[in-house]
Amino acid sequence: MAERIIKGKVVKLGDYVNTDVISPGRWMREGLEVLRLHTMEAIRPDFYKDVQPGDILVGGRNFGCGSHREPATAIMEVLGIAAIVADSVARLYYRNAIAFGIPVFAVEGISRMVEEGEELEITLGAERVTFRNTTRGGELSALPIPETMAKVLEAGGVYKLLKQRLAEGI
Amino acid sequence: MSGHTLTEKILAKASGKKEVSPGEIVIARVDALFMHSPRYKFKHFEKIGGVKSVWDGDKVIVAVGHHQFLPSSQEYADAVTFVRKECKRYGIKHLYDMGTGNGHYLMLEKGHVWPGAVAVGSDSHTTAYGCIGCLASPMNFETSEVMLSGKAWFKVPPTLLVKLEGTVKRGVSARDVAQHVLGIVGADGALWHAVEFDGAYLRRLSIQQRMIFSLLTTEMGAMCGMMETDAVTLAYMEGRSRQPFEPVYRDTDARYAKVLEIDVSELEPQIAVPPQPSYTKPLADAAGKKVQQAYVGGCTGGGIEDMRMAAEVMRGRKVHPEVRLIVVPGTVAVFEQMMKEGLVEVFTSAGALITPPYCGPCQMICVGHLGEGETMIGTHPRNLPGRAAADTEIYLASPYSTAAAAVAGEITDPRQYL
Numbered sequence: 001m002a003e004r005i006i007k008g009k010v011v012k013l014g015d016y017v018n019t020d021v022i023s024p025g026r027w028m029r030e031g032l033e034v035l036r037l038h039t040m041e042a043i044r045p046d047f048y049k050d051v052q053p054g055d056i057l058v059g060g061r062n063f064g065c066g067s068h069r070e071p072a073t074a075i076m077e078v079l080g081i082a083a084i085v086a087d088s089v090a091r092l093y094y095r096n097a098i099a100f101g102i103p104v105f106a107v108e109g110i111s112r113m114v115e116e117g118e119e120l121e122i123t124l125g126a127e128r129v130t131f132r133n134t135t136r137g138g139e140l141s142a143l144p145i146p147e148t149m150a151k152v153l154e155a156g157g158v159y160k161l162l163k164q165r166l167a168e169g170i
Numbered sequence: 171m172s173g174h175t176l177t178e179k180i181l182a183k184a185s186g187k188k189e190v191s192p193g194e195i196v197i198a199r200v201d202a203l204f205m206h207s208p209r210y211k212f213k214h215f216e217k218i219g220g221v222k223s224v225w226d227g228d229k230v231i232v233a234v235g236h237h238q239f240l241p242s243s244q245e246y247a248d249a250v251t252f253v254r255k256e257c258k259r260y261g262i263k264h265l266y267d268m269g270t271g272n273g274h275y276l277m278l279e280k281g282h283v284w285p286g287a288v289a290v291g292s293d294s295h296t297t298a299y300g301c302i303g304c305l306a307s308p309m310n311f312e313t314s315e316v317m318l319s320g321k322a323w324f325k326v327p328p329t330l331l332v333k334l335e336g337t338v339k340r341g342v343s344a345r346d347v348a349q350h351v352l353g354i355v356g357a358d359g360a361l362w363h364a365v366e367f368d369g370a371y372l373r374r375l376s377i378q379q380r381m382i383f384s385l386l387t388t389e390m391g392a393m394c395g396m397m398e399t400d401a402v403t404l405a406y407m408e409g410r411s412r413q414p415f416e417p418v419y420r421d422t423d424a425r426y427a428k429v430l431e432i433d434v435s436e437l438e439p440q441i442a443v444p445p446q447p448s449y450t451k452p453l454a455d456a457a458g459k460k461v462q463q464a465y466v467g468g469c470t471g472g473g474i475e476d477m478r479m480a481a482e483v484m485r486g487r488k489v490h491p492e493v494r495l496i497v498v499p500g501t502v503a504v505f506e507q508m509m510k511e512g513l514v515e516v517f518t519s520a521g522a523l524i525t526p527p528y529c530g531p532c533q534m535i536c537v538g539h540l541g542e543g544e545t546m547i548g549t550h551p552r553n554l555p556g557r558a559a560a561d562t563e564i565y566l567a568s569p570y571s572t573a574a575a576a577v578a579g580e581i582t583d584p585r586q587y588l
Contacts, residue, residue: 016357016358016446018554018555019554020552020554020555020557021554021555024557025533025534025535025557025558026534026535026559029245029246029535041560042555042560043555061358062357062358062361062391065357065358065391066294066552066554067293067294067533067552068292068294068308068309068310069310070210070310070311073310073311088358088361090358090361090391091361091362091391091392091393092294092308092309092310092388095309095310095311095312096309096310096311096312099309099310099311099312099315100311146195146325148195148197148323149323157311158311158312158314158315159214159217159218159311159314161315162218162314162315162318163218163219166218166219166220166221167220
């Protein structure tokens, strides 16, 4: 994967942000535009007013735990979230985000390195991925996303990858 | 050279490798794909264009009756009609329709999984089938790709071995033990790990009771919750498996990231308090908490033994006037067995409500919603915030403890009723 930079304003959440919080059962079947108004409301009312397209979500431990309902990932695309970075990420949420084409990173210590409103710059290099707080300094790095998943991300998600493959007759 | 765990050995076999080690990424063939609401996936197929059929119609299982026993809205009715039509279009041979039951119990009961197989599913509790020695792991979007390729990627996990020894006291059930283990490991204690269970206590349990342990590993962040095949498994599989199988066993010198040894002999009834399934406490700590709804069922409480435990408490007693007790059998076969054993009469004469088999009011999307400010106790797997109305609380416990709360109107030690 060629070097790529994702830069955005940080929207900060706590530990254990679960998929019932991201996508409450009562709203998730009403369509993504309705869900947008209710996402995170159990922990942060009117969350949708606080996020702008291009923002980066930063979480604490086990981001995205709970069920792996599709709207909990799809809503990130509707909100225009550029990337999700957390101290640790639930396995299912990680798989779903990659499959949906949303860059997601588990980086121990990220929640202590950035605060709400600061700017985070993510550089995806071939050897390492680095995370830099451009507002007040601080840097962390992690291993790159494994190749199998990087291919999915590069294609823009599993559906786009499938389309490419079907077009190639595989 | 050291040996391999059950998880490693199944992943090696399914990916055509001699052996695999933690951290490695492998692409494995899939023997069963479970879905309950593939509407989005079919819509995506249409957007992609050119999709003709799934890779093997015999290996894709759709349980549209998992979340709702009958459509609760026009929108849901239309969604189910669409899914039925699309299953035919793509050659999916196994569709369990409304009222047939909870998909996880059906996958086992109808022989769609077997020891040594690899199963994936678009429900986070797909870890359930580890109880028969099948590597079962949840994933969601990717199931669209699995539907076409019959393959899935896995990161070979480090393994946590949990050994359960001893005999439980009267009134303490498999759920109490599983809840205790979940409390020790924690919500992310097995993140990206496999959990394998063993021990004399576990090997005495039935398949449906073992399933509680496998299923709850997803609440620890795990990839799968495995158990070795034994005589109980083989007896359960007799005449059930859709394919001849060869069980896979762990090597005696397998290497584990961690081993947890637990003696269950002194364990008291346990309870998960809001807002996490892993927040386990002794039930006594929550005693006196008033409940308005009690629920026996769900994918960790819809088995026949769960029904027997709840009925043992309810026999000759009445549901408290300020409580609704909802009983949800896991499948039609469980329901039929309840009728044979007279359990249906025990529940109805106590004033409980029995619904047709499905996954139950765990996610509040069919019937049984909580009103603002209400508290529920149930045998289901999850109590996360956002699952019900904002101002509600959900406690998770054994069928004994759930039934006892329905009688008393508050959380209480069930042993006084046994």
